[in-house]
Amino acid sequence: GQQVMQIPQYQHVQEGEDFTTYCNSSTTLSNIQWYKQRPGGHPVFLIQLVKSGEVKKQKRLTFQFGEAKKNSSLHITATQTTDVGTYFCAGRWSGGSNYKLTFGKGTLLTVNP
Amino acid sequence: EAGVAQSPRYKIIEKRQSVAFWCNPISGHATLYWYQQILGQGPKLLIQFQNNGVVDDSQLPKDRFSAERLKGVDSTLKIQPAKLEDSAVYLCASSRRETQYFGPGTRLLVL
Numbered sequence: 001g002q003q004v005m006q007i008p009q010y011q012h013v014q015e016g017e018d019f020t021t022y023c024n025s026s027t028t029l030s031n032i033q034w035y036k037q038r039p040g041g042h043p044v045f046l047i048q049l050v051k052s053g054e055v056k057k058q059k060r061l062t063f064q065f066g067e068a069k070k071n072s073s074l075h076i077t078a079t080q081t082t083d084v085g086t087y088f089c090a091g092r093w094s095g096g097s098n099y100k101l102t103f104g105k106g107t108l109l110t111v112n113p
Numbered sequence: 114e115a116g117v118a119q120s121p122r123y124k125i126i127e128k129r130q131s132v133a134f135w136c137n138p139i140s141g142h143a144t145l146y147w148y149q150q151i152l153g154q155g156p157k158l159l160i161q162f163q164n165n166g167v168v169d170d171s172q173l174p175k176d177r178f179s180a181e182r183l184k185g186v187d188s189t190l191k192i193q194p195a196k197l198e199d200s201a202v203y204l205c206a207s208s209r210r211e212t213q214y215f216g217p218g219t220r221l222l223v224l
Contacts, residue, residue, distance in 0.1 A: 033213075041217075042204060042216065042217055043206075044215070045213065100168075102158070104155050105153075
């Protein structure tokens, strides 16, 4: 079945360092979403990317969608302890049931103050 | 705007017992989803409803899991009988369009 692969599985950084997580699909995506899940919490929507090559920014977070719409990345500049959590990408493919998302396994980010 | 409500928040049962989870979506959201999230993994879609109709239940273990959304609002997910591998967080989400809003989840432990 269709799936998205996320790397790395874990990332530990010092506060102030940058962080990047990558998401890949073997087939072209219709769109991709990113969610954040704090420890013990539930996934919270961050952003959706739809267009080829799209780049969106939210304060220190930068989201990119590849030209071929098969990969995406989330980059956090100058991490803070509030960034701790698991970041999931979730993909959607053409022809799938309306609004169905397939989540990656996530990247767990820990930040050392 | 009130969020997605779920109950109970925690449940401990023995294997072969039955359990039911309840979800109340955000008002006006036609689409409702049930996910299973095993520790260390991403949410896995079990079933998706559009109003009171099933859109996708391809990953629902139908020999033991069932779900309904009779009036197109609240939904229940049932497991009967439970197995050890069903220990997970069961997340309910709802959407009006493409953004999904998750509830706090029900943490199930099967002993």
